[in-house]
Amino acid sequence: MHIVVCIKQVPNTTNVQIDATTGTLKREGVEAIINPFDEYAIEEAIRLKERFGGKTTVITMGPPQAEQALRDTLARGIDNAILVSDRAFAGADTWATSYALAQAIRTLGDYDLIICGKQATDGDTAQVGPGVAEMLNIPHVAYVKKIEEASNGSMKVERMMEDGYDLIETPLPALITVVKEINTPRLPSLRGLMNAKKAQIPHWNAETIKAEKLNIGLTGSPTQVLKIFSPPLRPGGEMLQGSLEQVAEQLVAKLKNAQLI
Amino acid sequence: MEYFLSEEQQMMVDLARKIAQEKIKPVREHYDETEEFPWPIVKELAAADLCGTYIPQEFGGFGGGIFSLVLVTEELCKVDGGIALALAATALGTFPIMIAGNDEQKRKYLPDIAAGRKLAAFGLTEPEAGSDATGLRTTAVKDGDFYVLNGTKCFITNAGDAETYTVFAKTNPGRGARGISCFVVEKGTPGFEFGKKEKKMGIRASSTRELIFNNCRIPKENLLGKEGHGLITAQATLDCSRPGVAAQALGIAAGALEEAVAYAKTRVQFGQTIASFQGIQHMLADMATEVEAARCLVYATARMMDAHPGKRTTKESAMAKLFASETAMKVTTNAVQIFGGYGYSREYPVEKMMRDAKITTLYEGTSQIQKNEIALALIKEAATKK
Numbered sequence A: 001m002h003i004v005v006c007i008k009q010v011p012n013t014t015n016v017q018i019d020a021t022t023g024t025l026k027r028e029g030v031e032a033i034i035n036p037f038d039e040y041a042i043e044e045a046i047r048l049k050e051r052f053g054g055k056t057t058v059i060t061m062g063p064p065q066a067e068q069a070l071r072d073t074l075a076r077g078i079d080n081a082i083l084v085s086d087r088a089f090a091g092a093d094t095w096a097t098s099y100a101l102a103q104a105i106r107t108l109g110d111y112d113l114i115i116c117g118k119q120a121t122d123g124d125t126a127q128v129g130p131g132v133a134e135m136l137n138i139p140h141v142a143y144v145k146k147i148e149e150a151s152n153g154s155m156k157v158e159r160m161m162e163d164g165y166d167l168i169e170t171p172l173p174a175l176i177t178v179v180k181e182i183n184t185p186r187l188p189s190l191r192g193l194m195n196a197k198k199a200q201i202p203h204w205n206a207e208t209i210k211a212e213k214l215n216i217g218l219t220g221s222p223t224q225v226l227k228i229f230s231p232p233l234r235p236g237g238e239m240l241q242g243s244l245e246q247v248a249e250q251l252v253a254k255l256k257n258a259q260l261i
Numbered sequence B: 001m002e003y004f005l006s007e008e009q010q011m012m013v014d015l016a017r018k019i020a021q022e023k024i025k026p027v028r029e030h031y032d033e034t035e036e037f038p039w040p041i042v043k044e045l046a047a048a049d050l051c052g053t054y055i056p057q058e059f060g061g062f063g064g065g066i067f068s069l070v071l072v073t074e075e076l077c078k079v080d081g082g083i084a085l086a087l088a089a090t091a092l093g094t095f096p097i098m099i100a101g102n103d104e105q106k107r108k109y110l111p112d113i114a115a116g117r118k119l120a121a122f123g124l125t126e127p128e129a130g131s132d133a134t135g136l137r138t139t140a141v142k143d144g145d146f147y148v149l150n151g152t153k154c155f156i157t158n159a160g161d162a163e164t165y166t167v168f169a170k171t172n173p174g175r176g177a178r179g180i181s182c183f184v185v186e187k188g189t190p191g192f193e194f195g196k197k198e199k200k201m202g203i204r205a206s207s208t209r210e211l212i213f214n215n216c217r218i219p220k221e222n223l224l225g226k227e228g229h230g231l232i233t234a235q236a237t238l239d240c241s242r243p244g245v246a247a248q249a250l251g252i253a254a255g256a257l258e259e260a261v262a263y264a265k266t267r268v269q270f271g272q273t274i275a276s277f278q279g280i281q282h283m284l285a286d287m288a289t290e291v292e293a294a295r296c297l298v299y300a301t302a303r304m305m306d307a308h309p310g311k312r313t314t315k316e317s318a319m320a321k322l323f324a325s326e327t328a329m330k331v332t333t334n335a336v337q338i339f340g341g342y343g344y345s346r347e348y349p350v351e352k353m354m355r356d357a358k359i360t361t362l363y364e365g366t367s368q369i370q371k372n373e374i375a376l377a378l379i380k381e382a383a384t385k386k
Helices: A036-052 A064-076 A094-108 A128-136 A190-198 A244-257 B007-034 B039-047 B065-079 B085-100 B103-114 B173-179 B230-266 B278-307 B314-344 B350-359 B367-385
Strands: A002-007 A009-011 A032-034 A055-061 A080-084 A113-117 A140-151 A154-161 A164-171 A174-178 B120-123 B139-143 B146-157 B164-170 B180-186 B192-197 B208-219
Touching (some): A002 A094, A002 A128, A032 A036, A036 A174, A055 A094, A064 A080, A064 A190, A094 A128, A113 A128, A128 A174, A140 A164, A190 B007, B007 B039, B007 B065, B039 B085, B065 B085, B085 B146, B085 B164, B085 B180, B085 B230, B146 B164, B146 B180, B164 B208, B164 B230, B173 B180, B180 B208, B230 B278, B278 B314, B314 B350, B314 B367
Parallel strands (some): A055 A080, A140 A174, B120 B164
Antiparallel strands (some): A009 A032, A140 A154, B139 B146, B192 B208
């Protein structure tokens, strides 16, 4: 079984600052980490390999420094890592990113399962995973919380829903996106870290993955970002003072005034 | 301060810190309260390859020397001085095999310990033989291809949970210090049992029990080194392990300092943070200076030992252990002082750090025994110079 994991390097912060003039994320001085949801995808790939054998490959599209994110996955037990990196990919939206990743996976050749985290913590779109599946024309299941079986060209998974879960059987190859309930990611080992440090990570550019120029980077992105901004803080509420009756009276008067009742 | 760690050493530190923060910190109170043995953490340390950093590569370790043990122990003890002991006490139990064991014995025992599959323990102390190891009463009598062990060891760290025990017994009671030999005894050997678990002030996540030998027959192949050389092995072992205790003390002190600084920055009294008061600032400055001085001494000792394997380093080991453990006691006491009444509460981590720190001035030789060792070495050195 060949399991491919797509990951993204994101800024390590829960409070992303936006540059007011350029409308882009402020990344200076912010440590880059593996998208937290992708950690579960990596762990699930390693567990599947431990259960069923095979090999694991991690792919990321990003600048050369994204190589560190790939090394972190090798330290945990992923077999191969590939960095898809080219200036021509810059400015890609979720469509162009899905296209580039799909092209990279096609270049890999054989694969049985693709795993992605449910979404990235910086963009929060949750579109790239399903997008890759569409580009590759394979089935996908989002929000997987458990893999029950994977054998003979098909797998059974549980998809987390708001009111329970769906049990879904899908033929392979397929793509799944996973939620944090699926596992507890392991830490790297010392041996893993040492091997990861020495590993050669291939860099694939637009030419390597046979990407059409019109489909990648800013040119290939149908999304037009007009403006990014933090929503203004809601003004604080007003506390009414007095006894219960007085407060009720004031409230009704205010609602009437506002023509809400 | 910059200690010029190699890339490998820095990796060990970072990994140990990650485990301490992510896996140990959330459960440290639990293990202190319940006194359970922290098996899940031992498994994490094993999976991270941190159990055998000091064991030579040919026996499954990383060959990182005493310094690697010191670095990992310090980092783990910054968060919890008791849980890390599963690993540090295993090192203590393993050193006799590394020091006195033959190739076959090393091949038999070290790989399992390096991989974290088995823990080890060191059986020297007896009810009547603490600081004075020559007072041992446990005997080992040769009987054909076997030795028969009888006697009781007490205060043995990891006892009951470890698989591999290095045990000291008298093979020739008439010869005093030269009548002691060292053996490997495996858990499950008939005639080898464990006594009651001690209820301790600190390091409560660590198990401490008696070892009871009642006509326990062990194959003669389990003798480590030569008959009668046991005390030399024990002393060489303590030379190697005392920097580990020093690192435990250093870690506890450094952890308490971190807590104290963080608390002083947030606790407001008289309309300002207590960190703005010079009285508190001077306490923190002293604590930080003492911790750094202890670190310098412990690191330098460990590096010296790794650079000269086999050379006796009794004086330096004793100095590192003495200074770091006394520093731990001072710094943790002052951390509790800075926390005020909250520091005395079990809701905050510093009272536990103070309890955990105390043992480091007691075991593997009390502070007074360390001073004896240092003084004796000084006098010997002076004598040889003439």
